Amino acid sequence: MAQKLIPELLVEDNKFCPGCGHGIVNRVLAEVLEELGLADKAVGSLAVGCGCLMMDTFGTDWVQAPHGRAAAVAVGVKRVRPECCVFTYQGDGDSLAIGFSETMYAAIRNENITAIIVNNGIFGMTGGQMAPTSLPGQRTTTSPKGRDAALTGQPLNIINQMKNLPVGYLARGSVDTAKEINKVKKYIRTGIETQMKGGGYSMIEILSPCPTNWKMTLQNSLDHIRSTVRATYPLGEFVKDGERTDA
Amino acid sequence: MSYRLMKGNDALAEAAVRAGCRFFGGYPITPQSEILEYLSSRLPEVGGTFLQAESELSGINMVYGAAAAGFRAMTSSSGPGFSLLQEGISYIASAELPAVIVDVQRYGSGLGDIFQAQSDYHQATRGGGHGDYRMLVFAPSSVQESVDLMGLAFDKAEQYRNPCLILSDASIAQMMEPVKLPEMQEVDPDKPWAAKGKNGGDFKRITSTMYYIEDFDGYIKAKFDSMAAAEQRWENVEVEDADIVLVAYGISSRICKEAVAIARSRGIRLGLLRPITLWPFPTNAFKEVNSEVKAYLTVELSALPKLEDDVKIACEMKTPVKHFLGGANIPESSAIVEEAVSILNSREEVSWLKN
Ligand SMILES: Cc1ncc(C[n+]2csc(CCOP(=O)(O)OP(=O)(O)O)c2C)c(N)n1
Ligand code: SF4
Numbered sequence: 001m002a003q004k005l006i007p008e009l010l011v012e013d014n015k016f017c018p019g020c021g022h023g024i025v026n027r028v029l030a031e032v033l034e035e036l037g038l039a040d041k042a043v044g045s046l047a048v049g050c051g052c053l054m055m056d057t058f059g060t061d062w063v064q065a066p067h068g069r070a071a072a073v074a075v076g077v078k079r080v081r082p083e084c085c086v087f088t089y090q091g092d093g094d095s096l097a098i099g100f101s102e103t104m105y106a107a108i109r110n111e112n113i114t115a116i117i118v119n120n121g122i123f124g125m126t127g128g129q130m131a132p133t134s135l136p137g138q139r140t141t142t143s144p145k146g147r148d149a150a151l152t153g154q155p156l157n158i159i160n161q162m163k164n165l166p167v168g169y170l171a172r173g174s175v176d177t178a179k180e181i182n183k184v185k186k187y188i189r190t191g192i193e194t195q196m197k198g199g200g201y202s203m204i205e206i207l208s209p210c211p212t213n214w215k216m217t218l219q220n221s222l223d224h225i226r227s228t229v230r231a232t233y234p235l236g237e238f239v240k241d242g243e244r245t246d247a
Numbered sequence: 248m249s250y251r252l253m254k255g256n257d258a259l260a261e262a263a264v265r266a267g268c269r270f271f272g273g274y275p276i277t278p279q280s281e282i283l284e285y286l287s288s289r290l291p292e293v294g295g296t297f298l299q300a301e302s303e304l305s306g307i308n309m310v311y312g313a314a315a316a317g318f319r320a321m322t323s324s325s326g327p328g329f330s331l332l333q334e335g336i337s338y339i340a341s342a343e344l345p346a347v348i349v350d351v352q353r354y355g356s357g358l359g360d361i362f363q364a365q366s367d368y369h370q371a372t373r374g375g376g377h378g379d380y381r382m383l384v385f386a387p388s389s390v391q392e393s394v395d396l397m398g399l400a401f402d403k404a405e406q407y408r409n410p411c412l413i414l415s416d417a418s419i420a421q422m423m424e425p426v427k428l429p430e431m432q433e434v435d436p437d438k439p440w441a442a443k444g445k446n447g448g449d450f451k452r453i454t455s456t457m458y459y460i461e462d463f464d465g466y467i468k469a470k471f472d473s474m475a476a477a478e479q480r481w482e483n484v485e486v487e488d489a490d491i492v493l494v495a496y497g498i499s500s501r502i503c504k505e506a507v508a509i510a511r512s513r514g515i516r517l518g519l520l521r522p523i524t525l526w527p528f529p530t531n532a533f534k535e536v537n538s539e540v541k542a543y544l545t546v547e548l549s550a551l552p553k554l555e556d557d558v559k560i561a562c563e564m565k566t567p568v569k570h571f572l573g574g575a576n577i578p579e580s581s582a583i584v585e586e587a588v589s590i591l592n593s594r595e596e597v598s599w600l601k602n
């Protein structure tokens with residue numbers, strides 16, 4: 001039987017909570033970078049959020065961006081070092097609340113970078129506050145009675161915001177089943193390939209559990225993504241090689 | 248080398264290019280927009296990148312990324328935009344990266360207005376952003392000095408791996424003067440610390456260095472102490488016998504130089520101490536001043552006195568320190584002389600307490 005080796009890029013065990021989706025995304029991203037032979041040329045722009053914990057465990061070059069500004073930092077790196085594979089690794093709060101402008105403008109300018117956005121519908125690192133992506137009725141520490149969309153807005157679907165822009169690649173995956181994890185891997189690979197052939201901006205949003213702040217078991221978290229979260233955030237490829245695939 | 252007539256902002260921009268700057272990310276705001284306009288066509292000519300960012304927040308973080316990748320990078324702003332740069336500057340300082348920031352000061356809090364001022368003194372010299380850092384702050388008083396200090400700022404930023412600030416103002420930025428420009432410098436971006444992919448080596452982590460340095464408190468204090476000791480720059484004008492010494496930087500110092508000449512022609516012993524670095528504040532310059540000096544008089548284009556604080560610290564409150572402020576109004580050199588005369592003639596003992 002073929003043995004599945006741990007990617008060398010995962011230089012230490014991750015430090016996420018048990019059952020956290022970030023760990024899966026880390027693994028998949030490491031595999032893609034190694035399989036594409038880009039581990040040595042990769043520079044990550046790391047958001048502020050639980051993803052921060054990768055700085056010591058994921059062995060690519062890193063720049064720690066200020067909260068929300070990962071796309072701008074990545075643009076600075078990529079514009080001066082176009083030969084590098086430059087990606088952001090961000091949460092939904094980082095990329096879509098405080099960093100909405102930087103995230104969108106990287107797409108608007110069709111910057112040749114790859115954004116990895118891990119959407120767990122919550123501010124994980126700061127203890128489970130409401131995020132722009134939180135679902136209506138979702139209880140968080142700042143919406144204890146459930147998110148009231150009339151007062152706080154509807155969940156933010158970033159792909160809907162971006163899909164009419166002239167970007168290279170947009171996809172949304174989920175880590176709730178092995179099958180979907182394999183698709184996430186394919187999406188990340190396609191996004192990075194798009195960047196490396198100069199095909200413009202690529203963004204992969206990944207639905208991911210935060211069992212700690214959702215106050216659910218891992219199994220219930222995964223069921224919740226399948227039964228509820230995916231209805232608001234449909235999976236699939238939306239833009240490929242600069243063309244809408246859903247239109 | 249011949250002289251060229253240049254506007255302050257254009258000269259700053261050209262000097263940055265010649266100092267090897269190859270990335271600019273920034274946002275328009277008067278009175279610094281000419282820096283963007285100039286670099287938008289100039290940087291591509293030398294293979295560099297100019298990017299008009301969607302905000303100052305984005306601009307400073309693009310600079311952070313380009314600096315992390317090893318390139319000489321710069322942004323510039325003014326007033327409200329300078330406030331927006333502060334978080335990014337703090338990150339750049341904490342990651343110990345070189346970068347140059349220009350603040351072309353304009354008047355007022357809030358939106359304020361576009362004319363000259365020197366009100367950002369505390370924001371410039373005290374760190375401005377959060378945490379424990381300082382920037383080397385260079386205060387040019389002419390277009391030529393803007394050029395000279397720009398080259399120095401890039402070199403010092405790299406030497407100390409710390410952001411440096413050029414603190415200009417609307418008048419110096421907008422005036423035209425003859426300048427001699429330096430030769431073009433080529434700078435190697437492939438620094439050992441630069442984020443460019445690990446290429447078979449160890450992976451690099453560009454983040455707050457505090458995570459990886461033992462006794463960080465001691466380390467960072469020693470870093471800024473050594474900068475404070477080594478980087479003081481100033482110009483003293485007739486301070487050895489002066490009864491009153493004016494202290495002023497940038498545009499105010501030019502008015503003060505004229506005041507010194509007027510006073511001396513009338514037999515009044517006036518001098519000028521002109522800080523060229525505002526951080527570190529040139530405390531050593533005070534050692535050259537007449538030990539019998541009766542008072543210092545700071546002249547600042549600011550509604551509230553700020554430079555005055557540093558003068559009080561520099562003279563350890565042993566000498567009275569007075570201020571002469573021009574906020575929205577630029578003081579006349581003759582008015583400064585009259586103020587000095589009235590301090591000298593004052594029958595009360597001059598005291599810093601009376602300010
Ligand atoms: C300017 C600023 N504001 C607020 C914070 C605090 N903060 C850190 S992480 C975070 C939210 C992270 O949420 P998300 O991006 O969704 O990442 P997750 O932890 O859920 O993966 C916040 C608000 C900060 N570090 N900086
Ligand atoms: S708080 Fe949530 S997102 Fe953060 S590590 Fe724990 S499970 Fe993951």
Ligand SMILES: [Mg+2]
Nearest residue numbers: 091092122124
């Ligand atoms: Mg989140």
